[in-house]
Amino acid sequence: MEEKKSEINGHAGHKSRLPAVSIKSENNSFKDRLMVFFKRNLLVILTVSGVLVGVGLGMMVRNMNLTRAQMTYFAFPGEMLLRMLKMIILPLVVCSLISGAASLDTRSLGKLGGIAVSYFLVTTLIASSIGVALAFIIKPGVGAGALNTNNLGLEGVSSNKETADSFLDLARNLFPSNLVAAAFRSYVTDYKTILVGNGTNGTLNYQKVPYGTDADGMNILGLVLFAMVFGVALRKLGAEGEELIRFFNAFNEATMVLVSWIMWYVPFGIMFLVGSKIVEMEDVVLLVTSLGKYIFASILGHVIHGGIVLPLIYFGFTRANPFSFLSGLITPFTTAFATCSSSATLPTMMKCVEENNGVDKRISRFILPIGATVNMDGAAIFQCVAAVFIAQLNNVELNAGQIFTILVTATASSVGAAGIPAGGIITIAIILEAIGLPTHDLSLMLAVDWIVDRTTTVVNVEGDALGAGILHHINEQEMKKRREREQHQEEQELQEVKVEVVANVKAEEETSPLVTHQNHGDSSSHETLDKDGVESVL
Structure with a gap:
């Protein structure tokens, strides 16, 4: 009786502690989520x-x-x-x-x-x-x-x-x-002025001529x-x-x-x-x-x-x-x-x-x-x-x-x-x-x-x-x-193979006396043969 009581009390005690455990697990999960967030970011x-x-x-x-x-x-x-x-x-x-x-x-x-x-x-x-x-x-x-x-x-x-x-x-x-x-260098155009000759009234003519240099970068x-x-x-x-x-x-x-x-x-x-x-x-x-x-x-x-x-x-x-x-x-x-x-x-x-x-x-x-x-x-x-x-x-x-x-x-x-x-x-x-x-x-x-x-x-x-x-x-x-x-193409190819196999089986039915005889005698045996033939080939 005491054992039963203690079991009941223990069970009752266990039930009373459930909310505390769930709160603790929630706190742990929130802390874990926070830690994961900080670690990730x-x-x-x-x-x-x-x-x-x-x-x-x-x-x-x-x-x-x-x-x-x-x-x-x-x-x-x-x-x-x-x-x-x-x-x-x-x-x-x-x-x-x-x-x-x-x-x-x-x-x-x-x-x-x-x-x-x-x-x-x-x-x-x-x-x-x-x-x-x-x-x-x-x-x-x-x-x-x-x-x-x-x-x-x-x-x-x-x-x-x-x-x-x-x-x-x-x-x-x-x-x-x-x-x-x-x-470490790139091409840059620079300019220099050169003398190209005298003008009509005795002045000197200069031209700005571009030339290539290297710039840092x-x-x-x-x-x-x-x-x-x-x-x-x-x-x-x-x-x-x-x-x-x-x-x-x-x-x-x-x-x-x-x-x-x-x-x-x-x-x-x-x-x-x-x-x-x-x-x-x-x-x-x-x-x-x-x-x-x-x-x-x-x-x-x-x-x-x-x-x-x-x-x-x-x-x-x-x-x-x-x-x-x-x-x-x-x-x-x-x-x-x-x-x-x-x-x-x-x-x-x-x-x-x-x-x-x-x-x-x-x-x-x-x-x-x-x-x-x-x-x-x-x-x-x-x-x-x-x-x-x-x-x-x-x-x-x-x-x-x-x-x-x-x-x-x-x-x-x-x-x-x-x-x-x-x-x-x-x-x-x-x-x-x-x-x-x-x-x-x-x-x-x-x-x-x-x-x-x-x-x-x-x-x-x-x-x-x-x-x-x-x-x-x-x-x-x-x-x-x-x-x-590609998937559609594969399905199409499979469908073509299936059609060819069915056609071959029917052709065998027409030419083989044994199959023809079985067909007349037992139509269910023909259906079984047809199905097995297709599945085995596929």
Whole structure:
């Protein structure tokens, strides 16, 4: 009886403890979920925290009135991050493009390449249109005619490069004469004045003659084209090229391992990059009040294009939520904001697109290096705003032809814009030369470029990432259609075989006396034979 009572009591006690156990398990599961979330997003949290801490650190150190040498020492950890990211660009771009081009067959490579180029051109043209429209609506240069480089204490920026030579340099850089030199130098046209003879009234005649020089900076455009063509060539070799393709694949994977190590240094480096930029600022209040409308128009254009236009294009192609796709790319966006370099953001972008968003490696490693070189949506917006701003500053009324020239030139010249900080300023000079405007006001753009360039780079890399997502979706759909087509073809072939087998069995019935006799005698035995014959052959 006591045993029974104790059992009942024990059972009752067990029942009374059930809610406590369930609450405890719920608490544990919530804690586990929280730990999993932090573990998965630790790098993102650290990177965003690095930016916020960097802003606070910069504001504190700014009041210490550091010397130029001390500022350099303070910026050293950030400089190391930039150097690490730039170090990895060359092997990453070359190896990823070669392995990407070699892994795709020529037909799909041509199709994907065509879609990618169309996407880049269309989005850049839309971005240019947004920039021009906002500049005419906001009118940043109207009433700012008194604004010049002297009252802001800025140095003049000279640019005497012809528009035709700028585009010829773009074509020359596509085909570098020396691949080794292309890793650290690019072709640039310079000018010299030579005496060509005497005039009719005794004056001397001089001519400006273009000649080629080398400028510091990687010729990424030439390397991209070479890597793509080389990858296609290896694919064409077949079995002979397999060894080299495997070598570049292994090189690529090893480079991505290095990238994963560098990414853990990113939060620390970003903290000092942002902090040092705040310390180096001159009179930011005067610049913002003087050029506030220009800054506002540029950043508003970036918000519209990056927050509305690009996500809508992605949704139109994939019917998927673009913001859930972009939420996996917070680390590269933060890196882009801090470094102001599309090329430097490429390593982190590749890793996050593949791991967080599940984009096929062949697609991402083929399209992202090209996008980092030729797709500059953010740059196109601020260049168009800057061109219209300078026209308004000089009281020049732009006609329809000049507006069209701005759109086309900004779209075309953004292809050759360097993926480095302040790389777009040179492109603005090309646009100004094309529409016949003076370039002496470029220093105004350079003064606030460090503000605008941050949102510019974020929009640039966002366009690349969404392009990779769209291409991945198109490729998945094509593969699905191909599988369905193959499956349908197999079913059709099976059906044909089945029909042939039934026909053969019937033919045997007609010619064989034994079967005929069985058929007359027992129809059920014939049905069994017919069925067994079909099944055995199939």
